[in-house]
Amino acid sequence: MAASGSRRSFDGNGSVPNCDESRDVTDVGVQTDARVQGLAPRLSKVNLFTLLSLWMELFPKKEQEHRGIDATADSGLVVVQECRVLGLHCSSVQLHAGQVAVVKHGPRLKGCDLYFSRKPCSTCLKMLINAGVNRISYWPSDAEISLLSTDDADPSHQEAILDATAAERLKSNSRIHICVLLQSLGSNMLQFVDETSQNCDFLEKIAADDLDVAEVFRRERWSNLSDLVGRFFVDDEEQHRYVLNKMGLENFCVEPNFSNLRQHMKDLIKILASVAAGVPVLQRGYGFFTRDLQVLGSSALPQDVVRHCIIQARLLACRTEDPKVGVGAVIWAEGKQSQCDGTGRLYLVGCGYNAYPVGSGYAEYPQMDHRQEERQNRKYRYILHAEQNALTFRSAEIKDEDNTMMFVTKCPCDECIPLIGCAGIKQIYTTDLDSGKVKHDISYLRFNELSGVQKFIWQQRCSDSEEPAAPPMSNGCLKRRDEDTAFQCNKRLRS
Ligand SMILES: [Zn+2]
Numbered sequence: 001m002a003a004s005g006s007r008r009s010f011d012g013n014g015s016v017p018n019c020d021e022s023r024d025v026t027d028v029g030v031q032t033d034a035r036v037q038g039l040a041p042r043l044s045k046v047n048l049f050t051l052l053s054l055w056m057e058l059f060p061k062k063e064q065e066h067r068g069i070d071a072t073a074d075s076g077l078v079v080v081q082e083c084r085v086l087g088l089h090c091s092s093v094q095l096h097a098g099q100v101a102v103v104k105h106g107p108r109l110k111g112c113d114l115y116f117s118r119k120p121c122s123t124c125l126k127m128l129i130n131a132g133v134n135r136i137s138y139w140p141s142d143a144e145i146s147l148l149s150t151d152d153a154d155p156s157h158q159e160a161i162l163d164a165t166a167a168e169r170l171k172s173n174s175r176i177h178i179c180v181l182l183q184s185l186g187s188n189m190l191q192f193v194d195e196t197s198q199n200c201d202f203l204e205k206i207a208a209d210d211l212d213v214a215e216v217f218r219r220e221r222w223s224n225l226s227d228l229v230g231r232f233f234v235d236d237e238e239q240h241r242y243v244l245n246k247m248g249l250e251n252f253c254v255e256p257n258f259s260n261l262r263q264h265m266k267d268l269i270k271i272l273a274s275v276a277a278g279v280p281v282l283q284r285g286y287g288f289f290t291r292d293l294q295v296l297g298s299s300a301l302p303q304d305v306v307r308h309c310i311i312q313a314r315l316l317a318c319r320t321e322d323p324k325v326g327v328g329a330v331i332w333a334e335g336k337q338s339q340c341d342g343t344g345r346l347y348l349v350g351c352g353y354n355a356y357p358v359g360s361g362y363a364e365y366p367q368m369d370h371r372q373e374e375r376q377n378r379k380y381r382y383i384l385h386a387e388q389n390a391l392t393f394r395s396a397e398i399k400d401e402d403n404t405m406m407f408v409t410k411c412p413c414d415e416c417i418p419l420i421g422c423a424g425i426k427q428i429y430t431t432d433l434d435s436g437k438v439k440h441d442i443s444y445l446r447f448n449e450l451s452g453v454q455k456f457i458w459q460q461r462c463s464d465s466e467e468p469a470a471p472p473m474s475n476g477c478l479k480r481r482d483e484d485t486a487f488q489c490n491k492r493l494r495s
């Protein structure tokens with residue numbers, strides 16, 4: 001089977017100067033199956049940033065924190081500087097996502113690429129153009145100020161049309177590239193993400209507790225899909241064409257562009273649904289809980305926020321360069337003051353996935369694991385771990401006075417443990433499926449020794465706790481229940 005369509009580029013954790021995916025991608029040979037060679041499909045950077053922007057729109061907020069005072073929809077935003085994620089944001093009651101970016105980053109926005117979950121309104125656009133951003137990409141569904149109305153006499157719809165017209169005028173008079181950047185997925189990407197999500201450590205942990213994981217995954221994926229389609233897809237083709245026309249995307253309205261666009265959008269939504277299904281919503285009381293006997297330091301984040309951040313890390317893992325195991329890590333910190341951002345006091349410190357050193361060329365390093373090669377030809381000495389990349393390419397300093405938290409999709413290995421301990425991370429949210437194990441070239445023996453860092457592990461809430469188990473939410477993206485705060489289970493779990 002040919003490997004055409006699978007994308008491969010060796011560029012470390014997003015810090016190559018050239019962000020253009022079409023030039024950035026090194027095609028693999030088409031003579032052998034990529035999977036046999038150990039080359040799995042990867043998410044392109046553009047698609048990764050796009051999916052992160054959609055996911056950020058769903059950042060859990062308290063009910064009163066949702067926009068609703070005007071006709072503007074919530075939106076998500078990824079700020080990218082030289083191919084590295086500088087910020088993950090979402091709109092708040094006071095500010096649109098674009099305004100959050102200006103307030104947070106100011107002059108640092110110059111030259112940045114911005115990925116929005118909706119086309120930003122003219123109020124945001126004029127400030128971003130003024131700030132000298134390099135490029136603005138947006139998801140081609142409904143705009144920040146909704147254009148979905150059938151009633152032309154409706155005053156709010158007239159406002160939306162005026163705003164869309166102003167946005168187009170700003171676009172045509174500026175040199176900034178304001179566009180839709182979507183890329184078709186590699187031929188087996190959807191299947192690959194389904195498989196890796198279903199086999200991820202979070203579901204493996206549930207499987208070890210005798211739950212039917214295939215069923216849990218299928219149900220969760222379906223539920224996510226219906227929620228995400230409802231939010232990010234205009235089902236009615238005529239309405240979608242209308243919106244695209246008003247946003248200056250007439251070219252997308254003609255065939256085959258229109259059908260292709262809709263197919264790409266659906267495929268990306270499916271990826272997001274699968275990735276999120278890898279961390280199901282509080283199935284039978286599953287969540288991130290600590291076993292520490294003494295409760296130290298800051299209190300834990302609410303479970304829905306933890307899940308959101310872990311899924312950010314799972315999305316990053318879809319861009320792994322490790323042919324066998326994708327790992328993603330995200331570092332957030334909680335400041336002292338409430339900020340204008342929809343993420344409240346949380347601000348991004350860094351993120352990464354496992355990859356070869358930045359600037360590596362194709363096949364420059366061994367890609368084989370223990371089954372295939374002698375020790376000197378194995379990959380492990382060359383691959384940077386997700387935690388290492390997140391620390392190396394961080395966009396903010398780790399401050400002693402703030403609660404800095406790492407979210408990682410696999411148990412940190414012995415190589416990463418001292419780094420995490422010394423970097424000033426105060427809490428870690430992860431899985432301990434591999435803890436205590438030696439898996440060929442990587443060992444996970446030191447996780448339990450990690451002191452001074454509160455460990456919140458994916459597990460079932462202990463049944464002998466006095467805390468009542470929270471009922472599962474349908475899809476907890478938007479609802480926050482205070483009682484879902486990761487509570488400290490002050491008793492050792494039965495093994
Ligand atoms: Zn706006």
Ligand SMILES: [Zn+2]
Pocket residue numbers: 385387412413414415416417
């Ligand atoms: Zn590691």
